[in-house]
Amino acid sequence: MILDLGIAGGMVWSVETDDFLGKCGLGKNPILTTIYKVLNGGDPILPTPPPATTASPGASSSTAAPATTAPPIGPSAHCPQEGYFPRGQCSAEYYYCQPYFYEWIIYSMSCPAGLVWHQDNCVYPSTSPECY
Structure with missing residues (x-):
């Protein structure tokens, strides 16, 4: 709808309803990710987990990680x-x-x-x- 009307942006009223933890299996932030992709000409397919x-x-685990990583x-x-x-x-x-x-x-x-x-x-x- 945003693209059809030629509107330059969108708004999310309640951003806390997005899935920040990725618990729903659609990746992190599926609402914001889809909005970003659509507005930037990308495919609105959600990211994979x-x-x-x-x-x-x-x-x-017997392999030591470098000091700069977790x-x-x-x-x-x-x-x-x-x-x-x-x-x-x-x-x-x-x-x-x-x-x-x-x-x-x-x-x-x-x-x-x-x-x-x-x-x-x-x-x-x-x-x-x-x-x-």
Whole structure:
């Protein structure tokens, strides 16, 4: 409709209704992503979810990560149950553990710029006790 009318932009009244965490399986921010793509001449097809890594719950990681990256995800230490978990204190990086038979599917994710992961949400660092 925006393109049909020749309007130069659009507005979202309630941006918090977008799926910032990608929980619905359509990727992060599907509403804003579709608006951006349509207004910029792109295909309005939604992004695909991030690729999953599968590991055995009893396995441990023996490969050290470079100091500039987040530590590797070790399923036995980091997947005590299904759910979202931070990659570190006051970090924008987090992951989701999903059980799959006798293994875990682990989705690595990150908050938008300027936000950190705290209690199942991306929040401003000033509102997270871990960042004090």
